[in-house]
Structures are given as C-alpha cells and as structure tokens.
Amino acid sequence: MTTVIEELLAQLRDLEREGLEAVRAGGDAGALEALRTEYLGRKGRLTGILRRLGELSAEERPAIGAEANRVKEALGALLDERAASFASAADDGPRVDLSLPGRARWQGGVHPVSLVIDEICDIFRDLGFSRVAGPEVETVEYNFSKLNTPLDHPAADMHDTFYLSDGVVLRTHTSPVQARVMEAFQPPVRVVVPGMAYRRDPFDASHAPGFAQVEGLAVDEGITFADFKATISEFVRRFFGADAKTRFRPSFFPFTEPSAEVDVSCRICRGAGCSACKHTGWMEIMGSGMVHPSVFANVGYDPEKYTGYAFGMGPARIAMQRYGLPDIRLLYESDMRFLKQFV
C-alpha cells in the first residue's frame, strides 16, 4: 500500500514532467503566462498538491517541502527563459520582406491640352514665330472695339460673355492680344499666343465655358493670302502628318477680311466620314483671315503699308482629334485614370 508521502512525491514528479513539457510547447508570451498561473499560481496545481501537507507527520513534511521548491524553481526557471526569448524576438521590430517588389515613384505629367499647345508653339517657333501671353481679364475695348467688333455684335452680348464689371470682361478669345502686341511692337511681327478664353457656352461633349486657344499673328510689308495658306498648310503637315489635307472655307470675322475657317482631313477616319467629324471627313481647327485694315488703323499701323494674317485655334478640339477622345469634358475632369495615359 502506498503511503501519503509516496503519493505526493509521485504527484510532484508528474507535475514537473507535464509542466516542463507544456512550457516547452508554449507558443507565445500569453500562453506562458497562462501556464505560470495554472502550475505555480496561488490557486494552481502545485498549491493543490501541498494542501495535503497536513496529512503528513512533522518529520515527513520537510522532504515534500524541499521537493516542491525544487519543482517550483525548475518550472519557474524554464518559464522565465522562454518568456525572455519571446521578448527579445519582439524587440527585433517588424520583419522586413526583402522579396517584395518596390513601389513605383509617383510621376506627374503634362496635361494633353498643354502637350498640344507646346507642340503647336514649337512648330511655329521653327517657322519664325515668338510665343507671347496676354491678360485673361480684358477690357471691352481690347476684346471687341480694337478688333473692329461693334458692341451690338452678338459676341459682345451679355448672353454670350462673362462681364466682370462695366467695360471689363473675361476675354472671349485670345485675339485682343493681337492689338496689344501691335501697339507694343512695330512690324515685322510674328507671334503665337496660347491662353484661356471664356464664353457662356454650355458644358457638353464638345463645348466648355472656359477653353484654351492659340492665337497667331503675322504682319509685315507685302504679306499675302498665299503666305498664309503656305504657312498654315506647312503647320498642318508638321502637326498632323504628311498625308493631312488642308481646306480653307470662306467665313466671317469682324477683324479679318477676307476670313476663312481652316479644316483638316479627319485624322480618325482619314476623310471617309465618321461620328467625330460628323460624317463630313473634315474637322475645323481654326478661324482665320487677313487682318482687317481697320484693326491696323486702331493700333496705329499704316494700313496702306502693312498687311498680315491672323488665326485662332482650339487646342482642346485638336487634342480630341489627335487622341481620339469622344468627349471634351475628359480634358477637364482631372481623372487620374485618364490623365495617367499621357505621362
């Protein structure tokens, strides 16, 4: 028959074996803390065994007490050691995965309308034109009067124009810069003028109330319509390609005489007719003409001595043709999914 002391010694040995095994298997700091409580805590399994100490004689107790202490120290030491190893692993900080692919650096790009403007101005620079700018807030005098446009002309109507105050407008075209350049410089003059213009147009697939234009002006002695046609045809070939055809269509502007709209054979259908060119095979790229003698008189040039031509084109429309865009609003929405394609 086993005595109580033998029973308790056996229980202590079992507790030590099980405990050491469990601590070695403990997967993290939390599991180790739970094991410390289970085995060595105030209401733990070791305390449970020692509760029967009272059943032993006074001579027997020290032997069980010493064995219980040895087990407690052995388990405690292994718990401390394992806990310390988890703590130092955590100190290493987050693991760095060197096999992750790098993140591409974010890159900005030039807006498609600006790309077209720069390309237009670069071609005209090669043809001898300087690039200049003028104010977007204009006086009625420069926007209309100096350009031979009477104030009862529809373009000057409240309905079509953003007036800021009496006599001050958001320019409705870049043409007032023609007058500003001619007042500042004597001929020969050759300039291109990129910039914004504003009209009370609807915001739909082919119109916007604010839009870019590129104005052009050439003035000298003896400039003829033949010079104009040759220069524009050369521009069209360089910008749209050698197979692009140019067409001059009679038109009217108060500040040019004669006036013409310039069409280019549609780049999308190559002239066959498609929805982009409204099935005409042609797309309009600019209004133009020979500078009206009255405009020369208004800016102090001698109309008997000088002649010249002027034109104004819409780079957004040209960008639509170049990139095959179905809706002009794409150029205004700042949608990164669209703009990223031009980087």
Ligand code: PHE
């Ligand atoms: N300013 C005109 C427009 O915006 C275009 C133009 C410019 C016409 C120069 C003739 C000469 O429609």
